[in-house]
Amino acid sequence: MSPRDLRGATAIVGVAESDLGEVGPDRYAIELAAQAAGAALAEAGLTTRDVDGLFCAIAGRGMAPLDVAEYLGIRPRYTDGTMVGGSSFVSHLHHAALAITSGACDVALIVYGSTARSDSGRGRLATGPPELPSYEAAYRPRMPITGYALAAARHMHQFGTTRTQLAEVAVAARRWARLNPKAFARDPLTVEDVLAARMVSSPLTSLDCCLVTDGGGAVVVTSAARAADLPRPPVYLLGAGEAHWHRAISQMPDLTVTAATESSARAYAMAGVGPEDVDMVQLYDAFTINTILFLEDLGFCAKGEGGDFVSGGRIAPGGDLPVNTNGGGLSYCHPGMYGIFPLIEATRQIRGEAGMRQQPGVTIAVAHGNGGQLSSQVTAVLGGRDSL
Amino acid sequence: MTGPAPHREYTDRVAAGTVPCQTCDGCLSAVFPPRVICPSCGGADLRWSESAGLGTVYSASVLSPRDADPYSVVLVDLDERFRMMSTVVDIPARDVRIGMRVRARVERDGPSGPRIVFTAEEGEGRHEPA
Numbered sequence: 426m427s428p429r430d431l432r433g434a435t436a437i438v439g440v441a442e443s444d445l446g447e448v449g450p451d452r453y454a455i456e457l458a459a460q461a462a463g464a465a466l467a468e469a470g471l472t473t474r475d476v477d478g479l480f481c482a483i484a485g486r487g488m489a490p491l492d493v494a495e496y497l498g499i500r501p502r503y504t505d506g507t508m509v510g511g512s513s514f515v516s517h518l519h520h521a522a523l524a525i526t527s528g529a530c531d532v533a534l535i536v537y538g539s540t541a542r543s544d545s546g547r548g549r550l551a552t553g554p555p556e557l558p559s560y561e562a563a564y565r566p567r568m569p570i571t572g573y574a575l576a577a578a579r580h581m582h583q584f585g586t587t588r589t590q591l592a593e594v595a596v597a598a599r600r601w602a603r604l605n606p607k608a609f610a611r612d613p614l615t616v617e618d619v620l621a622a623r624m625v626s627s628p629l630t631s632l633d634c635c636l637v638t639d640g641g642g643a644v645v646v647t648s649a650a651r652a653a654d655l656p657r658p659p660v661y662l663l664g665a666g667e668a669h670w671h672r673a674i675s676q677m678p679d680l681t682v683t684a685a686t687e688s689s690a691r692a693y694a695m696a697g698v699g700p701e702d703v704d705m706v707q708l709y710d711a712f713t714i715n716t717i718l719f720l721e722d723l724g725f726c727a728k729g730e731g732g733d734f735v736s737g738g739r740i741a742p743g744g745d746l747p748v749n750t751n752g753g754g755l756s757y758c759h760p761g762m763y764g765i766f767p768l769i770e771a772t773r774q775i776r777g778e779a780g781m782r783q784q785p786g787v788t789i790a791v792a793h794g795n796g797g798q799l800s801s802q803v804t805a806v807l808g809g810r811d812s813l
Numbered sequence: 814m815t816g817p818a819p820h821r822e823y824t825d826r827v828a829a830g831t832v833p834c835q836t837c838d839g840c841l842s843a844v845f846p847p848r849v850i851c852p853s854c855g856g857a858d859l860r861w862s863e864s865a866g867l868g869t870v871y872s873a874s875v876l877s878p879r880d881a882d883p884y885s886v887v888l889v890d891l892d893e894r895f896r897m898m899s900t901v902v903d904i905p906a907r908d909v910r911i912g913m914r915v916r917a918r919v920e921r922d923g924p925s926g927p928r929i930v931f932t933a934e935e936g937e938g939r940h941e942p943a
């Protein structure tokens with residue numbers, strides 16, 4: 426089997442979020458994961474009885490697939506607990522497609538939950554021994570923010586990117602969020618607001634940083650053949666690619682070039698499309714610099730031109746390239762590992778179910794996940810029936 | 814495994830006042846953080862060596878805690894061709910610049926024991942008094 430054989434072989438047939446925002450101290454991550462799983466399966470016309478492939482990652486749970494399978498009463502014949510931070514779920518989608526096409530499973534459930542917001546202040550955060558000695562901790566970086574701040578500072582130094590251009594990203598995300606009733610932050614936001622916000626780790630202010638919310642999500646995947654018999658329009662996986670080059674920010678070879686250059690090249694090659702064919706982008710915007718770096722590395726503009734590219738509302742509602750139409754991690758929701766939400770939003774946009782923020786004629790969308798400190802990069806190209 | 818445990822050897826050498834790294838006998842790469850295998854060539858013959866402690870700031874961020882003085886977090890490219898996170902001391906954090914030449918020294922009373930910090934080289938980043 427060659428990578429091209431994966432093109433259009435599998436499809437997303439159900440997506441759902443759990444309750445988002447702040448669910449309160451009596452709720453647990455696994456409950457949000459289960460709530461999302463139930464809703465995504467219901468949308469797909471399936472039940473937990475149909476699931477024979479389980480793909481999940483939950484921060485702080487080293488054996489998340491075992492927890493989730495027990496909780497849902499699933500006995501999977503294929504399990505994947507790949508944990509590459511926020512990109513895990515896009516990676517799971519790739520792995521699910523490989524598993525389904527090789528016959529290892531028929532119905533894959535990708536699922537995530539987190540109570541990151543409600544955890545703060547109730548001492549529920551898991552702590553354990555460090556996996557390796559840290560060669561960064563002695564300098565008191567505020568992680569993950571400082572890692573992204575160092576990338577932003579380098580991008581500004583090398584390419585003349587400005588704080589105003591970073592702020593444009595936050596403003597565009599907020600303008601999308603104002604069209605999404607599920608978004609956490611919906612108040613009007615200006616570039617001036619972002620620039621005047623408290624500086625957390627220069628050059629990033631608090632408004633250059635993602636939200637901290639609770640939330641879960643689920644995605645159901647099956648073969649294209651089976652998808653044809655299910656209630657919702659299938660959203661096909663056309664291409665997927667993965668890459669990672671480092672874990673710690675101090676080991677990232679060039680802070681202005683991410684492994685998304687490779688992950689996207691692999692995804693485009695499998696899909697047989699290029700950025701010029703893409704109608705919209707859902708990417709992991711943990712910080713404003715992410716959007717600029719990923720638009721460059723996914724090929725929507727040249728390296729160093731991301732700041733110009735996002736200016737003047739080009740990625741906001743009404744702009745040339747819709748980016749993060751749900752409001753993104755900056756304004757919609759960010760429970761710590763956001764990567765499942767780009768898949769959910771891309772699916773809804775391709776189906777034409779995105780309400781006030783629906784874009785016309787979405788045939789091909791890119792969903793891109795980021796994990797660690799600009800470390801793991803996973804790109805998926807999704808398409809509707811017309812893309813096959 | 815034989816030979817010194819990498820992290821223990823590293824902390825002992827920092828405590829002794831040096832800027833340690835490893836050098837691969839196979840491909841001559843500088844290796845940091847310490848390891849038991851070379852990430853460039855896969856070779857297992859890593860020799861401990863010592864950086865001269867001179868480098869260039871590759872990137873920098875300033876953190877301003879509510880209850881303490883602002884401080885810098887920097888990535889420094891050492892002249893021996895390895896990169897480390899650190900901080901530049903002895904000048905105001907806001908005066909730290911990318912491209913600035915810096916020199917290492919060991920701070921004995923770091924927050925979690927001895928640590929390597931950097932100072933700006935002569936003529937770098939010291940603003941004239943107004």
Ligand SMILES: [Zn+2]
Nearest residue numbers: 837840851854
């Ligand atoms: Zn080597």
